[in-house]
Amino acid sequence: DTGVSQNPRHKITKRGQNVTFRCDPISEHNRLYWYRQTLGQGPEFLTYFQNEAQLEKSRLLSDRFSAERPKGSFSTLEIQRTEQGDSAMYLCASSSGLAGGPETQYFGPGTRLLVL
Amino acid sequence: AQSVAQPEDQVNVAEGNPLTVKCTYSVSGNPYLFWYVQYPNRGLQFLLKYITGDNLVKGSYGFEAEFNKSQTSFHLKKPSALVSDSALYFCAPTSTGFQKLVFGTGTRLLVSP
Numbered sequence: 001d002t003g004v005s006q007n008p009r010h011k012i013t014k015r016g017q018n019v020t021f022r023c024d025p026i027s028e029h030n031r032l033y034w035y036r037q038t039l040g041q042g043p044e045f046l047t048y049f050q051n052e053a054q055l056e057k058s059r060l061l062s063d064r065f066s067a068e069r070p071k072g073s074f075s076t077l078e079i080q081r082t083e084q085g086d087s088a089m090y091l092c093a094s095s096s097g098l099a100g101g102p103e104t105q106y107f108g109p110g111t112r113l114l115v116l
Numbered sequence: 117a118q119s120v121a122q123p124e125d126q127v128n129v130a131e132g133n134p135l136t137v138k139c140t141y142s143v144s145g146n147p148y149l150f151w152y153v154q155y156p157n158r159g160l161q162f163l164l165k166y167i168t169g170d171n172l173v174k175g176s177y178g179f180e181a182e183f184n185k186s187q188t189s190f191h192l193k194k195p196s197a198l199v200s201d202s203a204l205y206f207c208a209p210t211s212t213g214f215q216k217l218v219f220g221t222g223t224r225l226l227v228s229p
Binding site: 004031033035040041042043044045048055056058091093101102103104105106107108109110112 | 148150152157158159160161162165167206208210211212213214215216217218219220221222
């Protein structure tokens with residue numbers, strides 16, 4: 001059990017550029033979550049997947065944000081036309097998806113984005 | 117609607133002393149409550165959770181938490197603090213029918229030698 005992995009760990013980009021982050025969940029985990037954490041704040045929910053289906057999206061997820069999980073394994077989070085306000089830590093988590101209700105979510109190390 | 121409050125931004129305790137990190141919550145439906153810890157520039161590590169059953173929940177690294185339904189609280193405790201416990205602690209409630217966790221701003225725990 002290797003845990004949740006995220007790549008890259010750090011990303012510096014210029015305003016207006018597009019960026020893409022990858023998350024590999026714990027093997028066999030069916031649910032995958034994305035959160036954003038800005039400095040001094042707790043994580044804020046962005047979206048989650050049950051297998052390849054995106055079941056919930058936060059209002060924080062503007063039109064510039066898109067997430068995919070095409071084969072129900074890894075997921076990507078893309079931000080188009082980045083803005084300085086997008087600078088944050090992007091956290092991915094996964095859970096087994098076997099329980100009907102809320103489950104323990106296991107978090108990856110995060111991708112820290114800095115938009116200049 | 118779900119919300120959480122951690123009333124103390126920071127808790128200071130001497131090594132070897134007991135510690136308490138407070139959490140109160142508001143959820144619609146049955147509460148599911150989680151505690152996570154975050155070390156600098158790291159992701160969140162799961163400590164413990166309350167789903168149902170015994171109000172006293174034991175978790176990792178000697179931590180425990182007590183669920184109090186009437187006070188809507190889920191305080192994190194440890195009988196004897198270690199310097200290595202110094203970190204940022206998050207309480208995160210959710211409830212039946214929801215998958216997302218709701219995090220507050222967290223409580224920074226500083227354990228002095």
